[in-house]
Amino acid sequence: MTGQQNMLKMMSLKHLLVISLALNVGLISRVMEVSREEKHVKKVKDAAGSKTVSYSSFLPTSTAAPAAQDDGSIINLDHGDPTMYERYWQQMGDRTTVVISGWQLISYFSDVRNICWFLESAFANAIVRLHKQVGNAVTEGRHIVVGTGSTQLYQAVLYALCPENASEPMSVVSAAPFYSSYPLMTDFLKSGLYKWAGDAYKFSKDEPYIELVTSPNNPDGASRVAVVNRKQGILVHDLAYYWPQYTPISFPADHDIMLFTFSKSTGHAGTRLGWALVKDEEVAKRMTKYIELNTIGVSKDSQIRAAKILNHVADSIEHGPESKRSNNFFEFGYNLMALRWAQLRAAVHRSDLFSLPSFPSGTCRFSGHHFKPQPAFAWLKCERDIEDCESFLRCHKILTRGGKHFGVGPEYVRISMMARDEIFDRFTDRLSMINS
Amino acid sequence: MTGQQNMLKMMSLKHLLVISLALNVGLISRVMEVSREEKHVKKVKDAAGSKTVSYSSFLPTSTAAPAAQDDGSIINLDHGDPTMYERYWQQMGDRTTVVISGWQLISYFSDVRNICWFLESAFANAIVRLHKQVGNAVTEGRHIVVGTGSTQLYQAVLYALCPENASEPMSVVSAAPFYSSYPLMTDFLKSGLYKWAGDAYKFSKDEPYIELVTSPNNPDGASRVAVVNRKQGILVHDLAYYWPQYTPISFPADHDIMLFTFSKSTGHAGTRLGWALVKDEEVAKRMTKYIELNTIGVSKDSQIRAAKILNHVADSIEHGPESKRSNNFFEFGYNLMALRWAQLRAAVHRSDLFSLPSFPSGTCRFSGHHFKPQPAFAWLKCERDIEDCESFLRCHKILTRGGKHFGVGPEYVRISMMARDEIFDRFTDRLSMINS
Missing domain, CATH: 3.40.640.10 (Type I PLP-dependent aspartate aminotransferase-like (Major domain))
Structure with missing residues (x-):
């Protein structure tokens, strides 16, 4: 993929985001905040995309094509099923065939x-x-x-x-x-x-x-x-x-x-x-x-x-820089989680009903990256007068695990961040459309 | 392997058995009984060996060569580790490679x-x-x-x-x-x-x-x-x-x-x-x-x-008669267990300290064979004044599991019949040498 093609794809993605935003007229007052999150999404995507051509294939399909239309089906993020890693292992072909x-x-x-x-x-x-x-x-x-x-x-x-x-x-x-x-x-x-x-x-x-x-x-x-x-x-x-x-x-x-x-x-x-x-x-x-x-x-x-x-x-993670860019397992995981957390935070900001924990930044002694934790689960809190967050999200056909299972109140839910790309993208799309 | 070669191997095996018998002068009165068991061993071996050349490789190494000298090392038959099946699966080569x-x-x-x-x-x-x-x-x-x-x-x-x-x-x-x-x-x-x-x-x-x-x-x-x-x-x-x-x-x-x-x-x-x-x-x-x-x-x-x-x-077990002779998994297991039980019964008869359960014959609706059960474990009883069969056999460096583990008396032991050929052969050789 050339830089020009990349640019065109990115443009059409921005275009879709603008349309999506225009649908939420009531949210105009929060556009500045959303814009900051989107800039972060773009930054993460750009950082990954600029490394090497082969690397871009590790990013979610949404970076190369607009996300599929939400068909309204059930999105199950109750279990921590780590299928987001499938794509990396597919890319590795026969290298780990046993x-x-x-x-x-x-x-x-x-x-x-x-x-x-x-x-x-x-x-x-x-x-x-x-x-x-x-x-x-x-x-x-x-x-x-x-x-x-x-x-x-x-x-x-x-x-x-x-x-x-x-x-x-x-x-x-x-x-x-x-x-x-x-x-x-x-x-x-x-x-x-x-x-x-x-x-x-x-x-x-x-x-x-x-x-x-x-x-x-x-x-x-x-x-x-x-x-x-x-x-x-x-x-x-x-x-x-x-x-x-x-x-x-x-x-x-x-x-x-x-x-x-x-x-x-x-x-x-x-x-x-x-x-x-x-x-x-x-x-x-x-x-x-x-x-x-x-x-x-x-x-x-x-x-x-x-x-x-x-x-x-x-x-x-041992081999030379060329191999590192294209195959480093933890870089794949790090970039994907960074992108997903940026997507989720953007969706949460676009809606006005939810909040997420904030984390302090730290420098990773392994990768050298300075970043905030990007956990395998999102611990989402329903704000305003929603008492049972799990039930609330289930009405929107999003299955999560409610706070009472974790020894706290029903205003919290745990959401898996490890689903396949198309599921995760549909989830953040749908979440961003839920508002009071 | 030609019939002639088979004959020679069998001769040398018989020769060894004769030497082994000669060592137990006191057992002469029981030679008739032992001889009956040996005939059964030979019959089982012959039945298997006569089927097809490739089939003979499923039989224990002792049918193709005299058993290795007993080096006096520990023989562990405590666990039911089913390594006797390894040889069959080796013969099958890549057919079940995953x-x-x-x-x-x-x-x-x-x-x-x-x-x-x-x-x-x-x-x-x-x-x-x-x-x-x-x-x-x-x-x-x-x-x-x-x-x-x-x-x-x-x-x-x-x-x-x-x-x-x-x-x-x-x-x-x-x-x-x-x-x-x-x-x-x-x-x-x-x-x-x-x-x-x-x-x-x-x-x-x-x-x-x-x-x-x-x-x-x-x-x-x-x-x-x-x-x-x-x-x-x-x-x-x-x-x-x-x-x-x-x-x-x-x-x-x-x-x-x-x-x-x-x-x-x-x-x-x-x-x-x-x-x-x-x-x-x-x-x-x-x-x-x-x-x-x-x-x-x-x-x-x-x-x-x-x-x-x-x-x-x-x-x-589904394929034609040719394949059946050479690959039938249950025929392999049936023949091997038949041979082992005949070997064990011969050894027990040659010694005068042990006994084994007897079983009624039955016809197998699957294979058509009419036979007595040949279990995966031998339930050996120490006779005479041996009170603790497990300890007694341990003195001979044969590890078994004593009766008390199974809710009965210490005169019994359980012995795995599923070890690799060389271990099992060494075990029956050693057992046959133990006498009062």
Whole structure:
């Protein structure tokens, strides 16, 4: 695509935006504000588009063609299904294709000398390599435990940390708004080992507890530290979103128990893989025991595939500047999230019913970018007299997850920012048309 | 390999057996009995070897060359690791090689219209196709729920069947000897929903219960039916070993809840896949909910691979007689298990310290073979004054699982029959040398 063609496409996009604005006569007073957001959208698009011709194909279809007309169908952004990454992996063609013969990976065992005897060494090596390159977590002196998603690892951690013969189940807390699955995963089997004790800010018992520190936080994207800070507490850090497409990487996380998931780092949710970096050997052993009793290990096919994918990501950030521009996985994710957040903020400003959290800027030690967090979920608040934001948006056929699931009020909803381009574009278009 | 060469190999094998016998001077009185078993071994080998040249490669290496000298190292037959199937899959070369591109299977979702929304339709179709061909289970009017091994499905079933608000956890029983993992899987989280209540024969409470019916049974290979038979009972049939390599298929199983596992049907334990055939929609929904909360679905990579492998198995039993002789998966498994059981029985007879269960013969409606069950595990009893069979065998560096794990006495051990050829051959050689 030549610069002239690019210019023409951009012009027609601006033209459409002007028409869209003209429809909202009542919004003229806010045009200045919207204009500022649009300038940011354009800036993000220009920055990405100017890098290299091949790079432009990583941007949403809306940069190359006007967004499809909204057909009024249901837009489901309830789950954090990371399908926005599909386009990048399509672009990579066969580079991460995995080939597994029928006679491979038959045994239950991967490496009986390892505490986590079902961990494939290729997967473990790829994890260590990537963390070292990105600088988001310390891997030295850590045991790696693989799980069927970080969901299974979360349950493995609870089993590992709670004494078998305690008279009362151990309390598990997290600061609200907390990940909506924590209470469900903790309590669904009515375990005598642990129980959900709600918002960490409200926890006042003088007894042992586990505090989940999710940073960046799901649902609201905030950077977090422990809030209870009492002697008998054990911390579990859920770092699913501590990757440079979502937030500036400020330091290598160095906690006792850190959970990561493949689905939010590279987008491969269907592979169902997560990993824990665990300092204490006994905890790693007990977690491994949990997974042995729960599922006798973790799919080796997925581990082998994940090793290939993680190594590609590591290659893409290691190679020379030319390769970097066209293939750098985190640049793709960073640019796409930047664009989406600019689109969303523009839509929210154009309507007058919603608000979004604001974040402080930071410099990413991995990429060098100075930016504000651009989380995988938007934590949207309905303003004015809308009491139930989830129901309100459902009337507009936008499915989100309401605040009560996260331990707060119904004026909030969590919205996935990780849908496919056409879904996300339709969502921001529709949101911008909702006004009082 | 020509008939002449075959003859020579067989001669040298016989020669070795004669030397081995000569070493056991005290056993001369039992030579007639041993000789009968050996004739059976030879008959099984001959039957397999005479079929086709390519077929002979499916037999253990011991048929083509004398067994390797016993180096005295540890022989681990504690776990049911089904590595004996590796050789078949190696022979199949690229026929079941799976190729997965980086952009495939990214989403959490497989088919949102299906109750089990994370079930890949290719896997579901392959399951139905194979059950129909083998005739071992009714699939009509059943919901399929996929799990990370039947281990996860077992826990999903317990969650599905136990009311959430009962005052007491529901009792779970199984007739001893029962699968050693049942008590552990049931009780390790101290669930308030269910609790292990031990041997079904001893269950006398007048309250709701779940009875696990494992048929053929792990550890002892027996065909089983429910034993409690009270009004408030719910039956769960674990049919992991109801395949024609292990037992005559006498009828298509037609129970409300049936569990199967990929690891014991085709040998792919590392893939961690199982499936449940479930009549009741609500039970299928609750099982799906369990897997959603426990692991948010099941590896799609493994499901796609399993679909290819199961379809190959179905092809191998569908195609013409030529293909059947060389590729029929169940014929491979049937012949190998027949040979191993003959080897084991010969070794047990040559020693005078052990005994094995006997089984009634039956005709397999799938294969037409008339045979006695040849289970995936041997349930060995130490005779004479050996009180702890597991410890006794451990002194001989043979690792097995003792009877107490299965709810019975320590005079029994469970021994995996599914190890690689060289391990199994070393095991039977060593066992035959142990005597009083």
